[in-house]
Amino acid sequence: MIQDHSQTTQQLVDVEAIRDGVIILKSGELRAVLMCSSVNLALKSQDEQDALVYQYQNFLNGLDFPIQFVAHSRKLDITDYINSLKETLKTQENELLRIQTEEYIEFIQNFVAMQNIMSKSFYVIIPYHIGSGGTPSLASRLFGSLGNKPFVKMTDEEFQKHKNQLWQRVENVISGLRTFSIRSLPLDNNELMELFFDLYNPGDTGKQFLIQVGEGNIKMRAMTPREYARLQGVPDSYKISINGVQALTGFGDAVCVPAISWIAKNILHPLAEKILLHPVSFLLHERQSQTR
Secondary structure (H helix, E strand, O other), rough: OOOOOOOOEEEEEEEEEEEEEEEEEEOOOOOEEEEEEOOHHHHHHHHHHHHHHHHHHHHHHHOOOOOOEEEEEOOOOOHHHHHHHHHHHHHOOOOOHHHHHHHHHHHHHHHHOOOEEEEEEEEEEEEEEOOEOOOOOHHHHOOOOOOOOOOOOOHHHHHHHHHHHHHHHHHHHHHHOOOOOOEEEEEHHHHHHHHHHHHOOOOOOOOOOEEEEEEOOOEEEOOHHHHHHHOOOOOOOOOOOOOOOHEEEEHHHHOOHHHHHHHHHHHHHHHHHHHHOOOHHHHHHHHHHHHH
């Protein structure tokens, strides 16, 4: 018999939980994430550039633990901005401003479509390795973690102790970054969840995620095809015979029959009966509503 050794995405992700702004890995190690501002060296004079590079060098030499710099690039999404402009356009009474707003919306949409405009975010990842006093061993630095380690459970006291050690590093990094004009701020639980959601769901895939909150921890997992089916009103007796991706796409693009049935019964049917029974009074009422 051939055994299926495939792993789900959730099994491949090393994050076990997020608690008090700290990422807890399945190995029990901790991570903190700082969102950082940026400095455009091209706009600085030569002396200013040399000073920034010198301060950056001193910052790195002053660290006794490793850190990781991450640049997160995504194509700029202006959907919310365009929608806000369209909402403003609906209430705009000045005809000239309406025309200018319509032309501006068209210009922005065409410009973003033609140009590959990217939004960039910068992060610093600060680790804390519990098993070796906060510092990874030589073997782990050379070869990384071999295999899937079981989750190391911690008591509240142990977690708070390790968190305090991690936060000392965070304060050290924040003050060091400030010396060369980089502002930084640690991400909280919600911001970390949004970051991971964006990382593992970069496009318009239509995937939905469930968030489990309890006992100071936050966990996230993708919804299953059966949960998609239940939201669309499909009974559990219905057999899902296609693979997971096709099932998610099919149920995601489907229409929720119970919801449409309720709308038809409670809204559309009474409205249709009203029109059929009193067509003249209905039309007069509609005209009066439009002229108000």
